[in-house]
Every structure is written in C-alpha cells, then in structure tokens.
Amino acid sequence: MRKITSTNFENEKFLEYDCPFITTLRFIGKRWKPAVLWKINQGYIRFKLLKQVLPLISDKMLSATIREMETDGIIQKEVFDEVPLRVEYKLTEFGKELLPILKEMNEWGMKTIEKITSHNKV
Amino acid sequence: MRKITSTNFENEKFLEYDCPFITTLRFIGKRWKPAVLWKINQGYIRFKLLKQVLPLISDKMLSATIREMETDGIIQKEVFDEVPLRVEYKLTEFGKELLPILKEMNEWGMKTIEKITSHNKV
DNA sequence: CCGTATCCTAAATGATACTG
DNA sequence: CAGTATCATTTAGGATACGG
Numbered sequence: 258m259r260k261i262t263s264t265n266f267e268n269e270k271f272l273e274y275d276c277p278f279i280t281t282l283r284f285i286g287k288r289w290k291p292a293v294l295w296k297i298n299q300g301y302i303r304f305k306l307l308k309q310v311l312p313l314i315s316d317k318m319l320s321a322t323i324r325e326m327e328t329d330g331i332i333q334k335e336v337f338d339e340v341p342l343r344v345e346y347k348l349t350e351f352g353k354e355l356l357p358i359l360k361e362m363n364e365w366g367m368k369t370i371e372k373i374t375s376h377n378k379v
Numbered sequence: 380m381r382k383i384t385s386t387n388f389e390n391e392k393f394l395e396y397d398c399p400f401i402t403t404l405r406f407i408g409k410r411w412k413p414a415v416l417w418k419i420n421q422g423y424i425r426f427k428l429l430k431q432v433l434p435l436i437s438d439k440m441l442s443a444t445i446r447e448m449e450t451d452g453i454i455q456k457e458v459f460d461e462v463p464l465r466v467e468y469k470l471t472e473f474g475k476e477l478l479p480i481l482k483e484m485n486e487w488g489m490k491t492i493e494k495i496t497s498h499n500k501v
Numbered sequence: 502c503c504g505t506a507t508c509c510t511a512a513a514t515g516a517t518a519c520t521g
Numbered sequence: 522c523a524g525t526a527t528c529a530t531t532t533a534g535g536a537t538a539c540g541g
Contacts, residue, residue, distance in 0.1 A: 258432075258433060258434060258435055259435075260435055271495050272492065272495055272496075274435065275492055276414055276488070277484065277485045277486075277487070277488025277489045277491075277492060278413035278414040278417065278481070278484055278485065278488055279410055279411075279414065279488075280488040280491055280492055281413070281484040281485075281487055281488040281491075282408065282409075282410060282413070284491070286404065286408050286409075286410075287404075287408075287513070287514095288401055288404060288408075288513080288514075289401075289514095291400035291403070291404070292398055292400040292401065295400065303522085303523085304522070304523050304524070305522065305523080310380075311380060312380060313380055313381075313382055313396065315514080315515055315516070315517095316517095316523090316524070316525085317514085317515070317516085317517095317524095317525080317526090318513090318514065318515075319524090320523085320524055320525070321513095321514090323524095340522095341522045341523085342521085342522050342523060342524095343522075343523095344522080344523065344524090354487060354490070355487060357483045357487070358480065358483040358484055358487055359400070361479045361480040361483050362399065362400055362403040362404075362480055363399045363400065363403075364399075365399070365403055365476060365477065365479070365480055366398070366399025366400055366401075366402040366403040367399045368476070369399075369402055369403075369406075370394065370397055370399060370402055373393050373394055374394075409533070409534090410533080410534075411534095425502090425503090426502075426503055426504070427502070427503080437534080437535055437536070437537095438503090438504070438505090438536095438537095439504095439505080439506090439534085439535070439536085439537095440533090440534065440535070441504090442503085442504055442505070443533095443534090445504095446504095462502095463502045463503085464502050464503060464504095464541085465502080465503095466502080466503065466504090
C-alpha cells in the first residue's frame, strides 16, 4: 500500500492512498452522501425535494454534499432558466457505478436498525 | 427519517438516525475500518500482521479501529496466554454480514483507482 | 508482542442568518 | 427556489513516547 501525495483528476485531488476501501470512502464516506445519492436515484432530484425527504440535513450540509459529489463527477446538475429557478440533479454514469455498493449498504443498514431496535425492546 | 436520541445496544450507542446509510457508515465509515476488516477476513488476524499489510496505519489508529469494531460486535478477540503474548481477531457472524458491502467497495475502489491513474497518464 | 496515553492538527458537522 | 457565509463545536486522524 502506498500513500499518494498528489494525484489529480480534472484538477481535483482524488487519491490519498492506493487502497480501494479508502478510495471508496473518499467518495461516499461522509454522513449524507449515500442517502442523498440514493434519493436522487429514486427521483428526488431537486433541492427542495431532497430537503423534504431528508428533513434532518441542514441547508449547508445538503449544499456541500451536492457540490462535492458534483465536483467528483458522481452527479450532474442541470439548470433551467425559469422563474422560479429550477435545478435538477441526476447520477452520472460514473455515479451509477456506485449503486451496487449503495444497495448493499441499504440492505445491511435496514437489517441492522431492525436488529438494534428489537434488541432494545427486550 | 428520525433522529435517535439514545438507542443502546449492549451499552453502546449505535443509532444516531434511523437511516440505513448513516447507520452503515456509523459502523464502517471511518478510514481504516473496511481495510482492516477485509484483511482480518483474509487471514491477517494478528496486530503485527495487520501492521505489515497496512503499513501506513499508525499504532494508535489500528488499535482504535480494532477496539471500536470489537465493541460494535463486528470482530472478536481471542487472547492466548503464551509467551510472547498471542492475540487473534476474527469476524463475528454479525461482522460477516458486512462482507457483501466490502466486496462491492473493493471492486469499485480498484476500478476507480485504475481510472484515475490512467487518466493522469494522458 | 500488543497495545495505551498524551498532545496536537485537520476535517466534518451544525445553527443561524442572509442572497441571487 | 436554490442556495452561500459565518461562526462554533465535535470528531477523526496522526506523531511520538511509554506500559503490560
């Protein structure tokens, strides 16, 4: 395993270690990223919709989460010049490659929440 | 989606939100956790072996990573009363349920490292 | 061999107010 | 509607030295 000092991909620093797990967390290892990605893929493709379906995320974190994933090439933004302003997000092809990971995370997470919750009831 | 104020599982706080993705990151969303888990599953089941195969992790982080996953019930420690001291780690049944996620992370990460690296050569 | 303790810096998250 | 700016707090990560 090596440490990567400065590897760039379209002017963004992407790799810190040549480890597949650290690399994956580099892209989706922050609190709201997987959930936002999942919701966009489900069709909640506007800022307001994402806020509604993820009511506990702050404006700042939703904004930052979206912006980082856009910079990373995981999602794409389309701005429609209307009044009021309309913006839509969608996964890029690169972003869609993350779906198998997200699917497994979703299943494991749901199963584990159920396990913890029922354990607490005992 | 709800925020969980104090859900306990064997005296440890486990859930912060009832979101499957946040829950999953709660267990494996820190830099070294997936890699350590993967290596233990591959048979690098002792502290020294893990250091060798993950040479860039510090003693402190390897220790903390192991301890947290042990507390979480993902890995199990077995101490052999020998001289010199021998300790072995292995995944619990609960921990093995994480392997499908890790498998997908490993594949995506390797593919992405390759992509970034070859992009930089152009 | 297998860790822990201490100290420090950097990164992530959140509340609130404000803007094009 | 779709965000950004500012400020403050918490958590993660790392270097180094020491202990059972």
